[in-house]
Amino acid sequence: METRKRNLPTLEDVANAAGVSTATVSRCLNEPDKVSGGTRERVMEAVDKLHYSPNFGARAIAANRTGIVGAVIPTMVNAIFARGVEAFQKTIVANKKTMLVASSSYDRTQEIDQIRTMVARGAEGMLLIGTDRDPEVYAFLSQRNIPVVIAWARTSDPNQSFVGFSNKDASRLLAERAIALGHRSFGYISAYTAMNDRARYRVIGAREALTNAGLDPDAMHLIETKYSLKCARAAFHQMLKANPRPSIIMCGNDVLAVGAIQAAQEEGLHVPDDISITGYDDIELSTVIEPAVTTVHVPHRKMGRLAAETLLSLVDGASNPIQIELETQIIERDSLGKPKT
Amino acid sequence: METRKRNLPTLEDVANAAGVSTATVSRCLNEPDKVSGGTRERVMEAVDKLHYSPNFGARAIAANRTGIVGAVIPTMVNAIFARGVEAFQKTIVANKKTMLVASSSYDRTQEIDQIRTMVARGAEGMLLIGTDRDPEVYAFLSQRNIPVVIAWARTSDPNQSFVGFSNKDASRLLAERAIALGHRSFGYISAYTAMNDRARYRVIGAREALTNAGLDPDAMHLIETKYSLKCARAAFHQMLKANPRPSIIMCGNDVLAVGAIQAAQEEGLHVPDDISITGYDDIELSTVIEPAVTTVHVPHRKMGRLAAETLLSLVDGASNPIQIELETQIIERDSLGKPKT
DNA sequence: TCGCATGATGTAAGCTATTACATAGATGCA
């Protein structure tokens, strides 16, 4: 590993060029108010002339502050996270900080590694998705005084900060809507719930609606599968073999719903006349398929932005947890209808 | 802005705990071969016991090396970039480096800002998408000895490194295929080409095919629009008013193609019997719409991985430009057919 | 046994910024 020389100008060079001390230059850059107008001008000229830019490492070590925040997301290849993270990043940058991002592929172990790496790289705050993870992770972070914001979910722990929404509630409302339309026999295609609280609570919400309506929540046929069109299709075909065959299949997200609709069409079933299907997240895909998916809209961009603002205020010293719950909204399109009589 | 105290263990703490000098600890961490087995063990124990992790800033400044690479992409909210960047990031991390990422929203000015910011943050190499940008940017980077890898495109400049593909060639092949099927009247819906070489070369490829076939390339009706389903639909409706009405509308990417198909259906046109439509990129969306989109497959993940490997070797001192051209592939689905006779 | 090459480890300089504290000059008020 060769070392490549970079002889960039230093604070001292600027100080010499401007005929002042390094302290004054540093102040010009960080607390301009504390420097008189004339001096400031002279210094800034020197900065421009030399194309000076402070050395990040030196600044970090001297100020004991890096200005870095980290975000670990399950995957970037999913419009919902992409939108949220993009908004998060723009807000972070607008506040003169830097974002580190990594994707865990929905794998807890990878997530832990990535959190550790980011902390080693100087992350002073972390954005994490959902709540499911080893408590040791939170211990690790809090021991180092690194604030965490949870997004895409809410938590009942009053000590944790989050910017999220109840995955359960909207799911329950959607199921209630289906019950009101006359559905009694439910199926549910979900992402794996074991380490994914978002997916799990969506299932729980649907079950709650059944319970509230006096139906047996355990009668809801549940299949867990990978997040892909192909897997969703397979799950749908499998579910059709159930007895009784469900009149509605709720899906944990829109990709699964779209796959289910495709599979229904392969089976020669008409959606929603023969079978209803619902999604979650409201991604673009859900308007492209025919029929368009009845789903739950989540304000991903807003969530990303607010999560950034929240994390920044925690990093800057806010001591009380900040909890922001966002509203979701049921989007009625064409894939949910009355059951066949 | 409060400063939050972090009294983390330092190299010296580890050295004391292990009864060696800081130099030995440093060597254990960076060049383990140079330390004897017994000492190494003792040091590593101390590292574990104290949960030591090197201070990033200090290391960067002492070694004059940050291990950071930057990537500026047009948008994360696009599966093609998301996939590529995710692969890029995984490769970077696997090599013990750190990735900074930002999205420019297809805006050159933002891109410049972000490049500057990343350099100020210690980026030692940059991944950039496509070739269109102010030459000053390249000057800025080369002056600082920061290698650049261009992705998603190729360049004829022998001094630039890239991992990409010819946006033009596949587009030309697709148009030739359409010509062979009998099409003579072409329309093209593109993303804005002014600052987007990928979009531009795709158009040029189509024109080339027309020219080669003895047709007038300027007769191809071109509409440029934003990257969204809605805009694509509007563009399609507008294009239908053209005289002669095209028998095929090629689209610069799959999102535009899907929007066009939706619009065709709104007009009561059957695709491909009444009008053919093609896409580019091969994203999931293109298999969800009915009819599925005939498009061009691009190996995004592979490109991301290779771009990372390329950039790493440049950062590590490789002096000759590295140019890797990847193959694309036409995926024949159902949206391209013979023209109506 | 001596001299020397080799390998392991230690010493201490150096990297670049921030910032507490010191200093000097200017201002205000009695």
Next chain:
DNA sequence: TGCATCTATGTAATAGCTTACATCATGCGA
């Protein structure tokens, strides 16, 4: 005028690590 206060600036300590160079012990060949 004299003293306290304030503002602008400088001095120098400091942060945590890497690494060139120095030192020391060991083993080997002559």
